[in-house]
Amino acid sequence: MRNINEDTITQAVLAAMAGCKQPRLRTIMVSLVQHLHSFAREVELTEDEWFKAIQFLTAVGHITDDVRQEFILLSDVLGLSTLVTAQNNAKPAGCTEATVFGPFFVENAPEYALGADIANGAGGEPCHVSGQVRSLDGRPLAGVRMDVWQSDEDGHYDVQRPPTETQPHTHRARGRLRTDAQGRYHFRSILAQPYPIPHDGPVGKMLEALGRHPWRPAHLHFMLEAAGHERLITHVFRDQDRYLDSDAVFGVRSTLIAPWVRHEAGPAPDGSVQERPFWTLHYDFVLNPQ
């Protein structure tokens, strides 16, 4: 430890952690230090570049607060969130795949009866969503708790915009449902639209410098919880979206892409008669037994 130089520093840092009493923490930190140092060596990081990185992380920290999490955004756009999601959610073939959670989930969203309009004032063309939740063996799963959340026609989630006179509800285009005795669900909402991730901060500047856009393809978020099964957190993506091949957070899996079908005004799947054109989406979920 007295002879620290470019060649000995990594070993010195690892040796300093020899007394760590938490084996898992030690494993993680040993690996982190090795890869961090390998990176700095590989690119021959300069002192100026190091300082820019310090300033960048400082800016990420300072824009982060209770409603904005720029570190998660950074993890998302670097593909780390998707990697961690993927390597912790391997499922047997036939199960619905998981994807990133995202920053816009809200605990304890309003509960709705099947068939309800969860838009709750959010703007957009009407969309009827339906499907079935099954176990891997094909058995329909009754009473599955389903959380759904999505952005509105302007690409905003309710949490990004406080209620207004025309949109007085705090919770818009999000809700909780339960599947019926045959595992079926259906609800009304609005058509999902592509949206940019928050890009007025340091992560947005980084994307711009990298020649990347901040857009995500249109999607609905789902979280499904059924007794005896792994919890599933995923999206359903709208087919033909222009951003399916360049999702800013790398969340797209081809099995999660589904057709949203446009219908002229007239009878809807729930028996109602729609006065405006409307959309339908049908998607079935298969959960992994525990």
Add this chain to the structure above:
Amino acid sequence: MRNINEDTITQAVLAAMAGCKQPRLRTIMVSLVQHLHSFAREVELTEDEWFKAIQFLTAVGHITDDVRQEFILLSDVLGLSTLVTAQNNAKPAGCTEATVFGPFFVENAPEYALGADIANGAGGEPCHVSGQVRSLDGRPLAGVRMDVWQSDEDGHYDVQRPPTETQPHTHRARGRLRTDAQGRYHFRSILAQPYPIPHDGPVGKMLEALGRHPWRPAHLHFMLEAAGHERLITHVFRDQDRYLDSDAVFGVRSTLIAPWVRHEAGPAPDGSVQERPFWTLHYDFVLNPQ
């Protein structure tokens, strides 16, 4: 990009940066993403662990302000600062080695004449420091700008404690000098003591979890600027310090360790007569011609 999974995610992120117009930025980010993903794969990072990392970085960001830089502290304790310093400051044999800058430098410290007492009220046993600054060929360097800064007997830098009634000066135990026509310098200050890096924040908690202490061996900081030579930022460490083998920020190089010699009250090197015991340090610097 529609078929993102554990195996394809890294390549997808790299492909997304293909449009980057800044080649150096792209090189850095390509390497960063690869090493970051390798780390997450190697340790099979879980979603819980990922979230703890997000919370840790958030805490590091929130404690960082104008006078406290927890990201630099984090870089220091992970050995990254030393690695970056070392790989950017390789010098020919015979030159004084560089080490980490640290967070306690202050621009435009007070200027002192050679022989002055730069303690300026900082507490500690008196110490007389002297030496010579030379070029690699042995030629003495006159008029070299020398910044020196150090902690006091309690292990604090002036910037960590506002002035008080008994210590009314803002700048204590720091100053700027110039070498004389023979390249010599000398000044009076106080004996350097070991000190802990700030450890009441997330980095301190991390060190504790890793079984590491926050202490640095006693040292003086120097920055030397001479025409026609590379700027040198370094420390001189006090020999026999108990932390020389476990510096929390990995800054020690054996060539930078020097003896501090204790003397009983009596005549000092500058011709004065000291009424208390005092210390002397002699250290010569060799600068690298540009």
